[in-house]
């Protein structure tokens with residue numbers, strides 16, 4: 001298949017717009033499948049996994065492919081739920097074009113807006129598909145006007161719905177100027193499109209103006225591509241995935257107007273930090289990029305790649321990034337939803353999949369020459385994961401399995417991460433939102449047969465002191481035979497926040513022999529790790545041991561460890577100990593009219609507002625600092641205050657003391673463990 005016949009297009013936009021149904025319709029219309037599946041029956045090609053079927057929502061980006069006339073069309077059907085936007089963004093490097101599918105009844109939504117912007121930033125050609133024209137033949141004119149106001153005057157219809165919403169009327173290829181449409185005239189729509197296109201080509205513009213000549217679609221082809229590439233034009237078309245109205249037109253648009261891999265903007269490859277030109281030539285070195293990884297408990301790992309240069313065959317020996325050892329491709333596939341079709345070659349511009357190669361991680365660049373060892377794609381602006389839940393296996397003994405399974409499922413999704421907090425002995429799964437985490441948990445249970453308990457993560461409190469103090473302890477034990485003896489005097493003082501721990505030996509004249517000093521330090525460090533008043537790690541303390549006593553027979557390591565612990569504990573009690581809590585920097589973006597409610601809510605949760613500024617025309621960005629313990633439910637709070645239109649990020653700022661009542665609560669019932 002020559003590269004000029006390939007098209008790669010992502011279908012993105014808000015959940016429920018009809019992307020998956022539209023893909024199904026395209027597969028049916030091109031005879032790729034013999035029967036149309038339905039979302040409600042869980043029978044579509046794209047939503048093949050149990051989770052997507054159960055929730056009746058796509059949760060993973062899914063590749064499909066079909067032939068139309070001479071063309072090979074690869075479509076990636078993206079998930080549209082806000083929590084899964086990272087998965088939509090992550091497939092953008094695989095395509096030249098992004099089709100934003102919009103619900104003709106409900107209009108766009110946050111995910112559509114974000115995907116429109118991000119596709120623009122990544123220099124993708126964009127197409128708007130207004131779906132469900134069967135369900136709404138009244139407000140489509142208003143919807144189009146609203147979309148133009150929101151996304152720009154570059155949005156111009158390429159066809160229009162007919163009177164009853166049963167079909168569409170072509171306004172570009174071979175327009176019938178007398179046809180009746182629901183709104184606007186074919187002539188007006190046609191002229192607006194041509195006017196917009198010729199603006200990018202001076203010569204053609206002159207021809208058009210001087211001769212008043214009708215320009216043919218062939219003459220308009222190259223400037224049309226240029227207009228798409230430079231975001232000077234975003235064509236709009238109408239369809240009904242349900243009835244099939246406008247689908248023939250859509251096939252024509254996808255194959256004749258949307259760019260080939262040669263026509264789209266080139267991929268954003270870098271060599272170290274220098275941009276490099278990568279051409280989709282079949283005879284060059286192989287350069288391919290992993291845009292999705294799937295880990296199946298039985299089939300193993302499957303990596304999906306976009307070939308950007310050269311040609312991959314089952315015999316190809318390829319390197320991943322800087323690795324010195326190549327891997328052999330073995331089996332090369334084309335994917336149709338869940339189905340794998342073995343192929344003999346994948347050329348530049350095409351999409352393929354390789355199975356069972358563990359080195360193929362998301363975002364890896366694969367190549368067949370060491371010239372490309374340091375190639376990578378300009379990094380994607382994925383939403384930072386910020387919603388964490390603590391997970392532990394329900395069954396004892398499943399700890400190892402939990403860690404293996406988490407590694408597998410986080411490999412698939414770049415905005416899902418796992419971390420272990422040693423001091424709290426807690427494993428955290430962090431994602432974009434609650435649903436994101438829940439789907440991951442359900443998948444572990446269903447596919448990997450691993451039950452886990454989920455809870456709110458504990459807050460990583462710390463303990464410290466606020467004034468200098470002294471401590472002393474004499475450890476003496478006489479049990480039958482040999483006794484234990486050790487005595488320690490020490491001073492402690494607070495250090496600046498973040499300085500950690502310092503231990504100083506000021507003992508003179510061998511009151512405590514040098515060989516036992518490490519035992520004293522060990523005891524002190526144990527309490528630093530275990531906590532003195534509430535069971536949280538201590539920080540920012542200097543400890544100076546200055547005197548003590550030993551016994552030539554009964555002094556042992558254990559005696560000085562014990563004396564170190566107790567002397568330190570006694571000193572801490574006198575040093576006005578406090579509990580510190582993590583404070584986070586929060587940046588919230590929301591429609592400006594919610595300003596009063598957003599800041600009021602923040603202040604009532606102990607937040608301190610640092611800065612506010614306008615973001616675009618009607619959004620505000622608010623920066624503040626707030627205790628992490630108040631932010632656990634912020635996604636829900638923000639959702640209700642800003643009616644789903646807000647977003648936020650947060651990261652650790654510093655540790656600060658907790659209010660007195662909180663401290664009393666946290667300390668209640670805590671007792672330091674006795675050494676055995």
Ligand SMILES: Nc1nc2c(ncn2[C@@H]2O[C@H](COP(=O)(O)OP(=O)(O)O)[C@@H](O)[C@H]2O)c(=O)[nH]1
Pocket residue numbers: 013014015016017018019020021022039040056057058080101131132133134135239240241242243
């Ligand atoms: N009336 C009507 N309903 C549609 C159309 N396309 C999809 N739907 C329905 O809209 C819902 C969401 O469709 P789906 O394909 O899952 O949307 P996605 O989330 O964008 O993939 C399903 O109930 C579909 O049956 C259409 O053209 N007309």
Ligand SMILES: [Mg+2]
Pocket residue numbers: 019020021057058077078079080
């Ligand atoms: Mg879908």
